[in-house]
Amino acid sequence: MADGNTRHLLCADEPGPFKVLNPLAELPILLVCDHASCRFPKSLGDMGLDPFARRCHLAVDIGASALTERLAASIGVTAVLANYSRLVVDCNRQLMDPGAFLEFGDGVLVPGNRNLRQSDKDLRSEALYWPYHEAVDQQVQRLRNAGRAPAFIAVHSFTPVMNGEARPWQIGVLWDSDTRLRDIFLADFTAAGYFVGDNEPYSGKAPQDFTIDHHAEKIGLPHIGIEIRQDLIGEGHGVENIANLMHEIIESIPARIDATGAGDEEKRTSFHDRR
Numbered sequence: 001m002a003d004g005n006t007r008h009l010l011c012a013d014e015p016g017p018f019k020v021l022n023p024l025a026e027l028p029i030l031l032v033c034d035h036a037s038c039r040f041p042k043s044l045g046d047m048g049l050d051p052f053a054r055r056c057h058l059a060v061d062i063g064a065s066a067l068t069e070r071l072a073a074s075i076g077v078t079a080v081l082a083n084y085s086r087l088v089v090d091c092n093r094q095l096m097d098p099g100a101f102l103e104f105g106d107g108v109l110v111p112g113n114r115n116l117r118q119s120d121k122d123l124r125s126e127a128l129y130w131p132y133h134e135a136v137d138q139q140v141q142r143l144r145n146a147g148r149a150p151a152f153i154a155v156h157s158f159t160p161v162m163n164g165e166a167r168p169w170q171i172g173v174l175w176d177s178d179t180r181l182r183d184i185f186l187a188d189f190t191a192a193g194y195f196v197g198d199n200e201p202y203s204g205k206a207p208q209d210f211t212i213d214h215h216a217e218k219i220g221l222p223h224i225g226i227e228i229r230q231d232l233i234g235e236g237h238g239v240e241n242i243a244n245l246m247h248e249i250i251e252s253i254p255a256r257i258d259a260t261g262a263g264d265e266e267k268r269t270s271f272h273d274r275r
Contacts, residue, residue, distance in 0.1 A: 015039070033080070044088065064157045080139055153223070184253060
């Protein structure tokens with residue numbers, strides 16, 4: 001399904017729609033990064049944007065890719081990262097959401113997304129959006145088939161200022177109905193001295209949180225969205241600091257989740273010995 005459209009949108013020498021790090025890792029943790037890249041397909045040119053706009057927060061979650069890759073390497077867990085900009089198609093939105101093909105945001109007009117035909121949207125979704133989500137699904141199922149229900153962790157970043165207002169939170173913990181990972185991350189980030197937003201600056205209860213809703217929540221996986229303020233991870237030393245803390249938290253998750261007790265079998269799946 002995706003192959004034909006991919007050939008039309010992507011050139012043969014361009015990267016595929018996603019990359020998977022540590023695809024055979026056994027620790028029951030899955031990292032995803034929907035907004036990891038500011039890359040545009042060559043066939044779309046610059047989409048009418050200047051170089052600054054093509055690298056700004058509307059195009060990519062600044063620092064999120066570096067943080068995700070460092071965590072995957074240091075802990076040895078699987079990570080799936082989108083390889084193209086959210087301005088081409090936003091993998092964390094339902095395709096019917098206007099934000100999936102953003103035309104305007106934070107003072108920036110996106111000419112390449114104006115007056116898109118449905119065929120244009122279909123081309124992008126078949127070439128980039130669905131292959132990314134299929135890759136995430138494959139890793140979820142691989143870990144579940146191995147007898148482990150993975151903790152699903154989506155890594156994002158947010159701007160220090162939005163619409164002229166400073167955002168005081170340094171880290172956001174986004175959750176909906178399942179509080180297992182919320183309790184862990186909120187407690188540990190706070191104990192480390194960070195000002196943490198509980199469903200701030202965005203809420204995990206919002207419909208825009210497509211990836212977690214689609215892959216984790218509906219099958220009862222422990223899940224969380226982690227938002228890091230971009231000034232904390234815009235440079236290498238900042239990424240290292242946050243990664244070291246998140247490494248400790250993530251490594252502790254399997255034992256801490258199992259210690260909460262089984263509860264409802266579908267929504268409170270143990271990390272171990274499900275065969």
